[in-house]
Amino acid sequence: MKSTAVVQFPLVADIIQFNHASYGLSSLRAIEEGERLRREIESDPTVHLGAELTARLEVQTADVARALGIDQDRITLCTNATSAAAAIIASVPLSSNSVVVILDVEYSSIRRAWEIACAKAGASLISVSVPMPFESTTELMAELDAQIPGPVDYLQVSAITSSTAIELPMSELGNWAAQRGAQLIVDAAHGPGHIPLKPRQWGASAVFGTLHKWFPTLRPVGFLWLASEFDTLIRPAEVSLTWDSSSVVERFSWPGTFDPVPRLTVQTAIEQWADWESDGLIDGCKKLADLADHVMVDSGARWTSAPEFRPPRLRAFILDGANPLQVKDLLQAAEIRAWVGQGAQGECLLRLATHIYNDENDVDRVTHRIKEVLSR
Structure with a gap:
């Protein structure tokens, strides 16, 4: 090989x-395409970084949606998984009565972001331990039931955990979240190009992650999928010129001046994959x-x-x-x-x-x- x-x-x-x-x-192949695109942009940045860019990013986003098998009108590209998670966590309503549940195998920066947000709002953040080695969905569900007897506002889980490399039972976790009245938020940083993404089957309200881990694209490229209940609620963590846009693609397309080349190489990387x-x-x-x-x-x-x-x-x-x-x-x-x-x-x-x-x-x-x- x-x-x-x-x-x-x-x-x-x-x-x-x-x-x-x-x-x-x-x-x-992606690097060479990126160099070509960068020269093209620098030849006339006023045009190539203006309104034309949003149209090009809409094409790339549609290609990503087709490659991942998810609905095109619900997904946008963004900087990386961290920026997508920051947008979600900063946008969802939290109060002193809110309960957020997270597993102890979640990525450390995601855990920290929820800790900060819950501390500011006075919300309860409950971390549930995942037994290691992980061998039973039933055991995890029992642990969730034992530690969280009442309703939940948000459940944060990973489709594939980062350091422990566990493909979690998403459908069962989604069912548990629905029974507790929770919005399911999924970290799918290790999903695209690796496993199928099934946000609707999982019952997710939001799914975020990266494309540059398992596709050979330039870095960084993130993505964010939003269910209808989150479509107008979730806004980028940075307030830029497109922050108020009704289009989720346009909303996340201009985080201030940035390098769009990694996002524009996605189609090339997907084709090579x-x-x-x-x-x-x-x-x-x-x-x-x-x-x-x-x-x-x-x-x-x-x-x-x-x-x-x-x-x-x-x-x-x-x-x-x-x-x-x-x-x-x-x-x-x-x-x-x-x-x-x-x-x-x-x-x-x-x-x-x-x-x-x-x-x-x-x-x-x-x-x-x-x-x-x-x-x-």
């Missing part, structure tokens, strides 16, 4: 890259992730979830007794790029994201290093 695929990226030779799930990785899928390369990534599952556990690591909750190309492992900083340093010295950090319960976590430039030798190299860590 690597011999033909690696040349599509500007990766340094000999680096083992398992961390595109953190920042994404632009392909050479589709080529990879038709060539069987995406399926190859899934098989490689399954291989990593087995050899990592044979090396002494533990899974973070049962098989049915493992995302196709993102896997995380618990390294019992290991120090995250030491593991990170060891992998870095071996030219292996992977996410290593501390979980909600203090455990050491290693996360691997497989891409078309990875192969079995890459898995062997990271496994060898982890075996070395766990044998100490």
